[in-house]
Amino acid sequence: MFLAYFLQTGQEYFNVANLYKEVFMKVGIPKGLLYENYQPFFHTFFEELGAELIVSPDTNKDILDKGVKYCVDEACLPVKVFHGHVASIKDKCDLIVIPRIMQLRKREFICPKFCGLPEMVISSIPEMPDTTLEPIYAASNEKLFQWAKVTGKQVTNNRSRIQKAFEAAVENQANHKMGFDDRDTKLKVALSGHPYNIYDNYLNMNLIRKLKKLGVGVVTEEFIDDEIKDRETSKLYKKPFWSFARNNYAFTSHAASKGIVNGIIYISSFACGIDSVVIDLVQHNIGDFPLLVLKIDEHTGEAGLDTRIEAFVDMLERRSS
Numbered sequence: 001m002f003l004a005y006f007l008q009t010g011q012e013y014f015n016v017a018n019l020y021k022e023v024f025m026k027v028g029i030p031k032g033l034l035y036e037n038y039q040p041f042f043h044t045f046f047e048e049l050g051a052e053l054i055v056s057p058d059t060n061k062d063i064l065d066k067g068v069k070y071c072v073d074e075a076c077l078p079v080k081v082f083h084g085h086v087a088s089i090k091d092k093c094d095l096i097v098i099p100r101i102m103q104l105r106k107r108e109f110i111c112p113k114f115c116g117l118p119e120m121v122i123s124s125i126p127e128m129p130d131t132t133l134e135p136i137y138a139a140s141n142e143k144l145f146q147w148a149k150v151t152g153k154q155v156t157n158n159r160s161r162i163q164k165a166f167e168a169a170v171e172n173q174a175n176h177k178m179g180f181d182d183r184d185t186k187l188k189v190a191l192s193g194h195p196y197n198i199y200d201n202y203l204n205m206n207l208i209r210k211l212k213k214l215g216v217g218v219v220t221e222e223f224i225d226d227e228i229k230d231r232e233t234s235k236l237y238k239k240p241f242w243s244f245a246r247n248n249y250a251f252t253s254h255a256a257s258k259g260i261v262n263g264i265i266y267i268s269s270f271a272c273g274i275d276s277v278v279i280d281l282v283q284h285n286i287g288d289f290p291l292l293v294l295k296i297d298e299h300t301g302e303a304g305l306d307t308r309i310e311a312f313v314d315m316l317e318r319r320s321s
Contacts, residue, residue, distance in 0.1 A: 025155050027051040028093035028129075030085030031058060033078055033114075034101065036199040041173040042097055045148065048165030049155045054093040056085040059202035063088055068298050070124045076269040077203060077297050078196045079113050079120070086121050086128075094129055095154055101136045103143075108243045111194075111274060130154065141170060180208065182217025183260060187316060190255040191218050192248045192282075193267040193275070197296065204267055205302045207294070207309070211265075214313045219261055221251035228254055236281070245278045249285075256286040262316045263290035265309075270297035290316060 027046045029035070035042075046053060056063070059081055067084030075083075086096055098118040101110050113120070118133050134150040137143040145166055152162035178199070182188050189211065191198055198204065198220065208218055221229075229250035233240055240246040248266070255261045266282065268275040279293055292312040294305065 025049075025051045025095065026054050026093040027155065028054045028086075028089040028096040029056070030082055030089065030096070030098075031056045032082030032085040032200075033117075033196050034099065035196075036178060037195050038099070038173065040176045041169045042099075044172045045152075045165050045169035046097070046155065048168050049152060049161060051095075051155050054089050056089045059085070059200050064202070064298060072120070072124065074271070075113065075120075076272050078194070078200070078269055079117075080298065081200070081203065082117070083121060083124060087125055090125060090128055096129055096131045098131045098133075099136055100133065101138070103137045103139050104243050106139045107239070108246060109241060110243060144170075177222075179220040179222030180218040181220070181223045183219055185215075185217025187215060187313075187320060188217035188219055188261045189316070190252055190261040190264045191220050191267070192252050192264060194244050194248075194269070194272070197267045197269060203296060204294075205296075205300075205305055207265075207267065207305075210306065210309055211313070214310070216313055216316075219255065221247050224251050224254055242274050245274050248275075248278050249281055252282045252291075253285050256289040262320055263292065263312065265292045265294065265312070267294045267296065270295050290319065 029042055029046070043053060063084035064081055065084070066087040067080035067082065070087055071080040071083040086098070090096060098121055099114070100116075100118055101114045103109055115135075118131050122128050122131060132151050132154065134147045136147045148162060148166040148169075149159075152165065156162065180191070191208070191211075196203070198208075201207075201209070211218055229246060232250035232253045233246050235253075236249070240249065252264050252266070256264060264282070264286070266275075266279060268279065283291060290312070292308065294308065296305075
């Protein structure tokens with residue numbers, strides 16, 4: 001009798017503890033790196049699991065300062081900023097999402113800093129809560145579900161709920177649209193670079209707004225079909241190993257050769273190894289087609305950036321007149 005009572009009480013305790021875990025779990029999502037690209041997936045997944053989301057604010061000076069303080073000096077600016085986003089919410093949540101994104105397409109991989117991102121953050125920022133550690137292989141839904149199964153268990157033990165949350169997240173992500181397509185503008189540029197440099201307005205000092213204020217339209221790589229990208233990169237001696245290298249090379253090559261834009265602006269993080277190779281490939285491929293490379297880090301001054309942008313636009317206007 002005592003044993004039956006003990007087992008019943010233990011089961012009730014387990015049920016209450018699991019319910020508490022599902023309802024009151026606070027999950028932190030940093031607004032850094034590829035957040036803009038995959039925000040619908042992560043938000044939907046954890047909301048469907050019943051978690052309360054704690055999202056860091058848009059990048060600002062305080063977040064940049066925190067990132068520079070905690071991150072290693074050798075890291076690129078976007079990785080430093082990601083550390084700042086984590087630091088800004090770490091004391092407000094039970095679990096922080098640190099996406100270890102490994103693969104988005106078959107036979108291609110992501111920047112190596114993503115591979116060790118959780119360990120980098122955990123070792124750099126003190127008093128961290130639990131974090132997600134499972135790698136993300138998103139070349140197929142089957143592989144991506146492996147991440148969902150492992151990560152979902154950090155919020156709930158309800159397998160059915162994890163499955164439904166994953167399906168809802170995939171559906172919402174499929175409907176997500178981003179990018180700029182100002183091809184109907186008289187003067188336009190192809191804006192290339194890693195997504196987190198293009199879509200973080202604090203990092204790029206409102207580059208897109210500055211261009212539009214100067215009457216320049218912006219076109220980004222999201223509006224170039226994958227078939228075109230594959231065709232452009234097939235001309236290279238070897239298929240690009242990195243997904244961002246493929247996207248940026250193929251986009252700039254196609255935009256220049258087809259006359260879709262008047263010029264190219266490539267925004268790059270200082271010390272980015274992938275960009276150092278891609279920019280050389282782009283320059284070699286496009287010849288004398290107008291190209292402006294903007295290197296950014298935590299020391300980049302806005303006045304100097306503005307001067308270079310204005311001079312580039314002036315040159316484009318003279319060429320098109």
